[in-house]
Amino acid sequence: xxxxxxxxxxxxxxxxxxxxxxxxxxxxxxxxxxxxxxxxxxxxxxxxxxxxxxxxxxxxxxxxxxxxxxxxxxxxxxxxxxxxxxxxxxxxxxxxxxxxxxxxxxxxxxxxxxxxxxxxxxxxxxxxxxxxxxxxxxxxxxxxxxxxxxxxxxxxxxxxxxxxxxxxxxxxxxxxxxxxxxxxxxxxxxxxxxxxxxxxxxxxxxxxxxxxxxxxxxxxxxxxxxxxxxxxxxxxxxxxxxxxxxxxxxxxxxxxxxxxxxxxxxxxxxxxxxxxxxxxxxxxxxxxxxxxxxxxxxxxxxxxxxxxxxxxxxxxxxxxxxxxxxxxxxxxxxxxxxxxxxxxxxxxxxxxxxxxxx
Amino acid sequence: xxxxxxxxxxxxxxxxxxxxxxxxxxxxxxxxxxxxxxxxxxxxxxxxxxxxxxxxxxxxxxxxxxxxxxxxxxxxxxxxxxxxxxxxxxxxxxxxxxxxxxxxxxxxxxxxxxxxxxxxxxxxxxxxxxxxxxxxxxxxxxxxxxxxxxxxxxxxxxxxxxxxxxxxxxxxxxxxxxxxxxxxxxxxxxxxxxxxxxxxxxxxxxxxxxxxxxxxxxxxxxxxxxxxxxxxxxxxxxxxxxxxxxxxxxxxxxxxxxxxxxx
Numbered sequence: 218x219x220x221x222x223x224x225x226x227x228x229x230x231x232x233x234x235x236x237x238x239x240x241x242x243x244x245x246x247x248x249x250x251x252x253x254x255x256x257x258x259x260x261x262x263x264x265x266x267x268x269x270x271x272x273x274x275x276x277x278x279x280x281x282x283x284x285x286x287x288x289x290x291x292x293x294x295x296x297x298x299x300x301x302x303x304x305x306x307x308x309x310x311x312x313x314x315x316x317x318x319x320x321x322x323x324x325x326x327x328x329x330x331x332x333x334x335x336x337x338x339x340x341x342x343x344x345x346x347x348x349x350x351x352x353x354x355x356x357x358x359x360x361x362x363x364x365x366x367x368x369x370x371x372x373x374x375x376x377x378x379x380x381x382x383x384x385x386x387x388x389x390x391x392x393x394x395x396x397x398x399x400x401x402x403x404x405x406x407x408x409x410x411x412x413x414x415x416x417x418x419x420x421x422x423x424x425x426x427x428x429x430x431x432x433x434x435x436x437x438x439x440x441x442x443x444x445x446x447x448x449x450x451x452x453x454x455x456x457x458x459x460x461x462x463x464x465x466x467x468x469x470x471x472x473x474x475x476x477x478x479x480x481x482x483x484x485x486x487x488x489x490x491x492x493x494x495x496x497x498x499x500x501x502x503x504x505x506x507x508x509x510x511x512x513x514x515x516x517x518x519x520x521x522x523x524x525x526x527x528x529x530x531x532x533x534x535x536x537x538x539x540x541x542x543x544x545x546x547x548x549x550x551x552x553x554x555x556x557x558x559x560x561x562x563x564x565x566x567x568x569x570x571x572x573x574x575x
Numbered sequence: 576x577x578x579x580x581x582x583x584x585x586x587x588x589x590x591x592x593x594x595x596x597x598x599x600x601x602x603x604x605x606x607x608x609x610x611x612x613x614x615x616x617x618x619x620x621x622x623x624x625x626x627x628x629x630x631x632x633x634x635x636x637x638x639x640x641x642x643x644x645x646x647x648x649x650x651x652x653x654x655x656x657x658x659x660x661x662x663x664x665x666x667x668x669x670x671x672x673x674x675x676x677x678x679x680x681x682x683x684x685x686x687x688x689x690x691x692x693x694x695x696x697x698x699x700x701x702x703x704x705x706x707x708x709x710x711x712x713x714x715x716x717x718x719x720x721x722x723x724x725x726x727x728x729x730x731x732x733x734x735x736x737x738x739x740x741x742x743x744x745x746x747x748x749x750x751x752x753x754x755x756x757x758x759x760x761x762x763x764x765x766x767x768x769x770x771x772x773x774x775x776x777x778x779x780x781x782x783x784x785x786x787x788x789x790x791x792x793x794x795x796x797x798x799x800x801x802x803x804x805x806x807x808x809x810x811x812x813x814x815x816x817x818x819x820x821x822x823x824x825x826x827x828x829x830x831x832x833x834x835x836x837x838x
Contacts, residue, residue, distance in 0.1 A: 292688060295671040297740070302668060305701045309694045362693045365680060369691075373679045376689050 242512045249507045249536045256540045257493075257500040258455060260390060265289050267315045267388035271322045271396020272565035273461035273504065273525070275313050278392070280534040284543040289315040289387055291380035307564055310359030315384040317377055319356040320566060322397040323431060324439040324488075325409045330355070331446050334381040341406035344370045345419030352418035353377075354410050358566040363418060386450060394504075395485040396461045397567070398431045399469060399477075412566050413469070428469045430481075436488045444496070455498045458489040462508035464523050467570040482509070502540075504533045523568075577831055578605045580654040581823075582627060584613035584661030585801040586725050589819030592799045596816070597823045604831070606823075609649040610801050611640045616661050621715045625652035643802050656719060658777065658826050663725040664706050664765045666788045667741045669698050669757065670748035681753035692756075699761050703768040711772055721775035721830060723822060724765060729811040730789040742811070749786040758787035780825040783818055794818035 234240035235252045242250060260266070260281075266288045268278040282288045294302070294311050303312060310317035321327045332338035333355075345354045350363030351370045356377075364370050401413040404427040415421040431439075447454050460482060468477035482505060493501040508517045508529045517529030581590050587610035590597075594606055611619070611629035615636050619629035628648040631637050640647055651657060672690060679689040714720055732739075733746030748754050762778060769776040785791045798806050798813040806813060 295668075295675050295744075298668050298671055301705060302698060302701060305697055306694075309691070309697070360691055360693065364691060364693075369679050373689055373691070376679075376687075380688070 248512055248514060249503075249532055253507065254502055254536055254540045257497070260286065260457075260541045263287055264389045265387045266390045266392055267384055268392045269314055269318065269321045269327060270392075270394025270459070271461045271463070272320050272563045272567065273396070273459070273463055274320070274392070274394035275563040276530050276534060277394060277459065277504075277537070278314060280538060281392070284538055286541075286543075289384045291316045291384035292377065308358075308361055310356065310564075313564060315388070316380040317356065317359050318381065319358045320396070320411060320564070321393075322411055322567065323400045323409060324393075324395065324436050324443065325400065325431060326355075326411060327393065328439045328443050328446075329409065330381060331385065331443060334378045334385065335446070341403040341408040342419075342425070343374070345414065345417075347418035350418075354414075354419060357410075357412055357417040357419075358564060385447065388447070388451065388454060390455050390457060391447060392457045392459070394459045394461050395436075395489060396463070397465065398436070398481040398484050399465065400429050400431065401426055401469075402429045412569070416569055417566060430470055431484075433484045433487050433491075436484065437491065440488065440492060444499075455500070456492075456496075457500045457502060458492065459502045460485045460489055460505035462505045462517075462525060462529075463565075466523065466567050467574070502537055504537070507533050507536060576603055576605050577656060578607070578654045579656045579658070579831070580607045580609065580649070580651070581658045581660065582609050582649065582651075583659055584610060584616045584725065585813060586660045588799040588801045588803065589726070589814040589816060590658075590660070590823050591803065591819070592816035593819035593823060596820055601827060604827070607654070609644050609646070610661075611643070612636060612801065613661055613663075615640075617709060617713060619713055621651060621713070624650075626650050627714075639802070654719075656826075656830060657721065658822075659714065659720050659722050659774075660822070661725055662706055662710050662722060664703055664761070664768075666699075666702075666748065666758075666761060667745065668702070669695055669761075670741070670744040670788075672698070673751050673754070674744040674747050678753050681756075684752070695757055696760055699757070699764055703761075703764045707768045707772055710769075710774075714774070716773075719775075721777050721826065722769045723777040723826070724779060726794075726812070726814045726818065727779060727784065727788045727790045729792050729795040729809075729814075730785050731792040731795060731809075732789075732811040734809075735811055739811075745788070749789040751787075754787035761788075775830065777822070777826050777829060780821045783814075783821050790814060790818070794821075 229236070235250065262285055264287060266281060266286055268274055268281070268288055278288055290312065292311065294306055307313055310319050313319070318330055321330065329338055329340065333340060340355055343354050344367045345352045345357060347363060350365065351367045352360060352363045353370050353374055364373065400409045402409045404425060409429065413421065414426050444456065464478040465474055465481060468474045470477045486505060489501050492499045507513065508525055517526055518524065519526050581587050587608055591608045598604065598606055609627070615629035615631055619627055621627050626648045629640060631640065637647060672695065675686060676688045676690045677684050677686040678692050678695065680692045710722065728745050730749060732742045735742040736746065766776045766778065783790050783794055794814045794817055795809050795811050796815060798809070798815045800806050
């Protein structure tokens with residue numbers, strides 16, 4: 218029997234300083250706090266990493282690549298190609314992710330891609346048209362000017378799906394950035410698209426397409442299906458989830474875009490948190506919290522209060538890489554430190570919705 | 576008497592070697608040359624007083640320039656016509672892509688990956704814009720310059736696949752079934768880029784071109800070094816006096832309304 222003096226008077230007594238707001242955040246002396254993230258499992262340099270997600274995921278991939286991690290790229294440009302082509306090539310989807318699927322804003326979109334790559338899903342209306350050119354509706358941003366015929370889109374997509382299959386077959390870790398809950402679907406089939414019809418190509422037709430705002434339970438279910446698929450390919454595969462701190466450019470929910478954004482991010486954060494709690498093979502990295510929480514620096518968003526500044530990106534990546542044993546002064550960080558802009562260098566179709574603002 | 580300067584990189588040597596023959600045919604043209612190694616030439620500058628000075632990086636650069644030109648700078652104001660040879664709108668990276676990719680709109684050659692024609696054209700647009708930035712930075716305001724691209728590699732460049740990394744992809748490009756269309760696009764974009772900047776443009780003479788982005792192999796034999804000595808080996812990139820004469824004659828024909836002395 219313990220003496221009275223040894224009695225714990227509160228379950229918070231004796232917790233680490235990171236558990237308290239004052240010591241863990243307000244008086245931590247730096248932001249993000251040094252211990253804001255503890256890696257659940259190590260990411261070794263030779264672990265094949267598959268990256269996907271919304272625009273912000275591009276930063277994660279870049280940081281990993283620059284720090285010597287093995288980020289898969291099943292549709293690479295030739296080795297030795299001059300670096301000055303890179304930004305131009307990225308507008309065609311090269312070098313952004315582990316294949317040229319472009320941004321994957323919802324888990325449902327990711328699930329579709331995996332199933333389609335394995336011949337178990339056939340998207341509805343997979344080809345959209347604009348000004349006589351034809352676009353892959355599932356990745357309309359990867360050919361900014363489209364292709365000449367629908368057949369060419371189909372041919373290009375077949376090659377792309379083979380590359381996705383190849384990359385997934387090698388993956389030991391999937392890094393996925395949850396971006397949006399809102400999406401547009403082919404109503405009858407449930408096929409979701411990364412952009413609304415009519416944004417890059419195609420045409421909105423209320424009888425054919427409809428808005429969907431995924432709920433937490435649906436996202437979780439989709440993610441578990443993704444996990445099952447990928448575990449069937451590689452039982453040892455692991456997952457690292459993040460939530461993008463980038464607000465919605467626009468909402469079709471009928472709500473004001475601010476609460477719509479907070480709702481969306483809260484849903485995604487909830488799903489990520491519960492998946493983390495429930496599965497040992499899922500880690501969560503708090504990029505959203507670092508950029509968009511109470512203690513975040515004023516300078517993490519650009520004047521439009523949407524684009525994350527290079528400073529914000531740098532802080533996120535520093536915390537991430539430090540937790541995974543990568544150097545503090547990586548090439549990515551130097552690049553970011555040397556620049557003074559926003560994350561406009563990432564390729565982001567969702568931002569195109571701004572053009573519809575009146 | 577027309578005062579005509581050929582300004583540029585090591586590729587000037589082919590024209591310099593052709594000078595005796597050219598001057599013999601055009602006694603009314605006073606032909607001069609100024610050349611420096613490509614890395615010093617391409618980032619050189621035309622000063623306010625109209626002198627061109629290469630960006631020398633070392634004593635060796637200066638020594639070579641003195642040896643070749645007997646001067647470190649050249650006064651451009653004293654010439655009526657200036658032909659510039661040494662900028663390179665290289666198709667090397669486009670060729671690298673075609674080594675690994677088929678064009679989705681083009682011929683199926685069994686490559687595992689495809690890319691779009693639009694992407695390759697965007698690459699060409701990018702490389703032209705980038706080189707034009709270099710050219711305008713180097714030459715500044717239009718001063719009766721006519722730009723000619725550095726010679727296309729020789730069609731025999733594949734012989735250097737072992738020692739020269741780009742040789743394999745360039746050789747493959749020259750023989751690629753879809754290369755002619757890309758080459759035509761490239762030529763149009765280069766001409767448009769140069770003329771939009773206010774310079775004259777001289778394409779490589781057609782009689783020297785055998786394949787897309789390929790110079791006939793005969794022009795690479797006995798090519799000279801910038802200092803006038805013959806290269807000790809065939810590098811398949813530098814051309815000989817015969818090629819130089821074709822370029823000089825093409826320029827004269829296009830820009831100087833020549834009345835050549837009968838042969």
